[in-house]
Amino acid sequence: MATESPSVEVVDAGTVLRLVGADGSRVSAHALWLRDRCTCAMCRRSTTNERLLDQAVLDPTTVIREASLSGADMLTVAFSDGHEWTAGLVELTAQIGAGPVHPMDGRTRWPLDSFSSFQRSSLGSDDAVLDMLERFRADGAVVVTGVEPDEDGLRDTASLIGQMQMTNYGPTWSFEASVDPISEVESMHMLRVHTDLPYREQPAGVQLNLAISVSSEGGASTFVDGYSMAEVLREEDERAWELLTTVHFEYPYLRSSVRLSGGGPLVGRDGEGRYGIVRRAPDLVGSPRVAAEDTEALYAAVRRWGELVDDPAHQIHVALRPGELVIFDNHRLLHGRTAFDLQPGECRHLIGCYLEMDELRNTTALLRRVVQDGRR
Ligand SMILES: [Fe+2]
Missing domain, CATH: 3.30.2020.30 (NE0471 N-terminal domain-like)
Known part of the structure; x- marks a missing residue:
C-alpha cells in the first residue's frame, strides 16, 4: 500500500x-x-x-x-x-x-532480426560510441561499416573500445581461404558455431572480425545467442539447464607451441547467477567431470544444447562486405560460417582481434559518466 x-x-x-x-x-x-x-x-x-x-x-x-x-x-x-x-x-x-539477478541481466532475448549497424564515420562522438556499446551489451553484437579494409582499420575501430588483447594468435589474426588448407578455418567448408579460445581460463570477451575480401557466393558469418538458447533449455528442462551451467568440461588445446587446457561449464554463470562464459568447441571439448548418476542426463542436455545452437532457425547470418566489421561477445554468442566456393580470381580474407570484456566495460562506464552525468 x-x-x-x-x-x-x-x-x-x-x-x-x-x-x-x-x-x-x-x-x-x-x-x-x-x-x-x-x-x-x-x-x-x-x-x-x-x-x-x-x-x-x-x-x-x-x-x-x-x-x-x-x-x-x-x-x-x-x-x-x-x-x-x-x-x-x-x-x-x-x-x-535488489532481488536475485536474472541470468540474462538485461540482455535482449533472441530471436533478433539483425544486428544494429553503425557507420565508422558516425562514431566520432562519445554519445555515438556509447550508443554502439549499449547495443553490443543488449544484443551481443554490432556491425560497423565504412572501415578501412586493412589492419589500420581494424586497430582504429578496436581503439574505440580499448586495448587489444595478445593471445596465442598474436595481437591480430588473419585467415585467408586456401585451396590447400592446413586447418578447417582456412578451408571452404561450413564452420559449426563455436566460441573462440575456450581452452583459456578467461577467453577473450570481445572479438572483432573485419572483411578484407570475400567470395561472391556463401561464406556468411553465422551467429547464435548462447544465453537465449540456455533460456530455452531452462524452460524446457530445469535439470538439463542445471547440468549445462554447472558441469565442468576441459578443452585441451595441444599444438607444438601452445599447451592450454582451460575449461568451464558449457554455459557458465557468475557468482550472482547471471550468464557468464559460454564455451563450445565440438572439435576440442574433453570429458566432463560428472558423477555416474548424472551422466545420462548430462549427455542428453549436451545433445539438446547442440540441437538448439545448430538450428538455423535460431541463427543470424551476416554477409560482411569488404570494409565491414562485426564486433561480437565471445562469452555469449557462438559464431561460425556458411560454406563458400571461390570463383577464379576471388579470395576470402578476414582479419580480427580480441579484447578483454573489461576493456569494453570500462569504456562503457567512462562514457556513461561523460554522456549521462556530464563528468570527465
Ligand atoms: Fe572462431
Whole structure:
C-alpha cells in the first residue's frame, strides 16, 4: 500500500534498520552492513573511494543509535561507535531491496532480426560510441561499416573500445581461404558455431572480425545467442539447464607451441547467477567431470544444447562486405560460417582481434559518466 512519504525505524535492539519507501516498498538492512558502507572521511578516501575502514575488523557489537530522514531523499544513520553516515535513500533502498539477478541481466532475448549497424564515420562522438556499446551489451553484437579494409582499420575501430588483447594468435589474426588448407578455418567448408579460445581460463570477451575480401557466393558469418538458447533449455528442462551451467568440461588445446587446457561449464554463470562464459568447441571439448548418476542426463542436455545452437532457425547470418566489421561477445554468442566456393580470381580474407570484456566495460562506464552525468 502506498504511503505519503518514506519512513525509517530502528528495531531489534539497534541491529536492524527498516525503511518504507514512498511507494510502500519495505526493506531491511543490518547495522553491520550499513556501518561497512560508511563513507565518512575516516572510512573512505573521497578522491578514490579507497577504504580506510578494514571490513575484516568491523566491531560485531556495532548497533544503530539513531536514523532519520531529511530533505527529499537523504538518510542519516548514527552508529554506536560515533560514526555518522548520510546516503541517498532511493539508491540505498534499491540496493538493499535488489532481488536475485536474472541470468540474462538485461540482455535482449533472441530471436533478433539483425544486428544494429553503425557507420565508422558516425562514431566520432562519445554519445555515438556509447550508443554502439549499449547495443553490443543488449544484443551481443554490432556491425560497423565504412572501415578501412586493412589492419589500420581494424586497430582504429578496436581503439574505440580499448586495448587489444595478445593471445596465442598474436595481437591480430588473419585467415585467408586456401585451396590447400592446413586447418578447417582456412578451408571452404561450413564452420559449426563455436566460441573462440575456450581452452583459456578467461577467453577473450570481445572479438572483432573485419572483411578484407570475400567470395561472391556463401561464406556468411553465422551467429547464435548462447544465453537465449540456455533460456530455452531452462524452460524446457530445469535439470538439463542445471547440468549445462554447472558441469565442468576441459578443452585441451595441444599444438607444438601452445599447451592450454582451460575449461568451464558449457554455459557458465557468475557468482550472482547471471550468464557468464559460454564455451563450445565440438572439435576440442574433453570429458566432463560428472558423477555416474548424472551422466545420462548430462549427455542428453549436451545433445539438446547442440540441437538448439545448430538450428538455423535460431541463427543470424551476416554477409560482411569488404570494409565491414562485426564486433561480437565471445562469452555469449557462438559464431561460425556458411560454406563458400571461390570463383577464379576471388579470395576470402578476414582479419580480427580480441579484447578483454573489461576493456569494453570500462569504456562503457567512462562514457556513461561523460554522456549521462556530464563528468570527465
Ligand atoms: Fe572462431
